[in-house]
Amino acid sequence: MTVPNHFELLATDGAARTGKLTTPHGVVRTPAFMPVGTAGAMKGLHWREVRDAGADIVLGNTYHLMLRPGAERIAALGGLQKFTGWNGPMLTDSGGFQVMSLSELRKVTEQAVTFRSHIDGAKVELSPERSIEVQRLLGSDIAMQMDECVRLPAERADIERAMQLSLRWAARSKRAFESAPDGYMLFGIVQGGDVPELRHASARGLVEIGFHGYAIGGLAVGEPQAVMLAMIEETAPVLPADRPRYLMGVGTPEDLLEAVARGIDMFDCVMPTRNGRHGMAFTRFGQINLRNARHADDPRPLDEESAWPSARDISRAYLHHLVRSGETLGAMLLSDINIAYYQHLMQGMRDAIAAGTFEEFKKQTRAGWARGDI
Numbered sequence: 519m520t521v522p523n524h525f526e527l528l529a530t531d532g533a534a535r536t537g538k539l540t541t542p543h544g545v546v547r548t549p550a551f552m553p554v555g556t557a558g559a560m561k562g563l564h565w566r567e568v569r570d571a572g573a574d575i576v577l578g579n580t581y582h583l584m585l586r587p588g589a590e591r592i593a594a595l596g597g598l599q600k601f602t603g604w605n606g607p608m609l610t611d612s613g614g615f616q617v618m619s620l621s622e623l624r625k626v627t628e629q630a631v632t633f634r635s636h637i638d639g640a641k642v643e644l645s646p647e648r649s650i651e652v653q654r655l656l657g658s659d660i661a662m663q664m665d666e667c668v669r670l671p672a673e674r675a676d677i678e679r680a681m682q683l684s685l686r687w688a689a690r691s692k693r694a695f696e697s698a699p700d701g702y703m704l705f706g707i708v709q710g711g712d713v714p715e716l717r718h719a720s721a722r723g724l725v726e727i728g729f730h731g732y733a734i735g736g737l738a739v740g741e742p743q744a745v746m747l748a749m750i751e752e753t754a755p756v757l758p759a760d761r762p763r764y765l766m767g768v769g770t771p772e773d774l775l776e777a778v779a780r781g782i783d784m785f786d787c788v789m790p791t792r793n794g795r796h797g798m799a800f801t802r803f804g805q806i807n808l809r810n811a812r813h814a815d816d817p818r819p820l821d822e823e824s825a826w827p828s829a830r831d832i833s834r835a836y837l838h839h840l841v842r843s844g845e846t847l848g849a850m851l852l853s854d855i856n857i858a859y860y861q862h863l864m865q866g867m868r869d870a871i872a873a874g875t876f877e878e879f880k881k882q883t884r885a886g887w888a889r890g891d892i
């Protein structure tokens with residue numbers, strides 16, 4: 519039977535698309551940027567700030583939450599939305615990627631990924647079935663299949679092995695997901711590294727199995743931007759045009775612009791909050807490092823024309839002072855400014871695609887970044 523489709527395409531402009539994805543906890547406007555919560559929180563931000571900035575959906579972290587406070591406990595407390603107070607749509611990753619990047623002593627077999635918890639060293643086994651069970655217990659609106667992501671550069675043989683394993687895990691993930699109530703979604707994840715024919719095989723295999731949406735994984739793992747964009751061009755056309763496409767772990771504002779131009783609908787990245795905590799601000803003029811001494815006496819705000827109060831009403835001198843003195847408020851303000859910038863950029867793309875002016879929008883936006891911080 520065909521998998522229900524909760525995605526509605528509203529307009530296209532070249533390969534760029536704008537649409538809406540309906541989930542049990544609300545509607546997601548695409549192209550969408552999904553801020554990444556870590557252990558059930560958006561570091562340095564209140565949920566109301568995330569919502570006010572324009573985010574429709576956030577990421578929850580399966581790996582962290584299953585270790586602490588535990589998926590069964592969150593389910594007993596009413597699920598992730600109730601537990602955290604974020605009452606909108608949530609997407610959770612399957613946890614495999616975080617295991618490979620966060621934990622020691624891990625091993626990948628046909629059955630599962632086994633690893634030692636980075637919290638208490640306990641041995642944990644994460645199979646496709648357990649990952650789906652955890653994501654169901656968390657109550658996430660969009661779950662991800664369990665997969666194996668290979669860092670680049672890598673041997674073709676290893677990329678092929680991981681891609682084939684991920685396809686077998688895709689089928690197991692879907693079987694484990696069958697009992698989910700209507701409206702909840704499961705996305706497959708395309709692997710295949712930087713090898714076009716492996717990308718094609720992975721995408722075709724996933725479409726054969728059938729998912730609510732399709733993620734492009736195995737990118738933003740050390741490859742040059744040109745390789746990432748080439749793999750999107752190889753993969754997107756093989757995926758169903760009427761289903762959402764999610765590029766995992768991406769990226770800078772420029773990455774978002776170029777990937778939307780190639781047909782991507784959803785993104786997640788830690789950069790807005792992580793860079794914010796390190797004193798970096800994303801603006802219309804590109805990135806500005808507020809740690810830099812040149813801001814010490816600058817009374818100007820980051821952007822006098824910004825619709826976002828923190829970017830329009832706070833001086834660079836004050837932000838510089840907060841960052842230099844390690845005041846928590848510095849990290850909070852910059853995280854807020856960056857999340858708002860990303861959401862403002864996505865709204866601009868959605869409007870431009872709907873108006874058929876995406877190419878012009880891209881040109882103007884890049885020109886702003888090129889102006890640099892005057």
Ligand SMILES: CNc1nc2c(CCNCc3ccccc3)c3nc(N)[nH]c(=O)c3cc2[nH]1
Pocket residue numbers: 554555556577578579580611612613614615662665666667707734735736737738739766767768786788
């Ligand atoms: C940064 N570059 C990058 N990230 C990737 C991720 C994780 C996406 N972010 C999820 C997240 C959730 C909670 C907290 C933090 C992050 C991937 N996830 C999966 N499952 N598969 C991938 O191939 C894959 C590839 C990636 N590349």
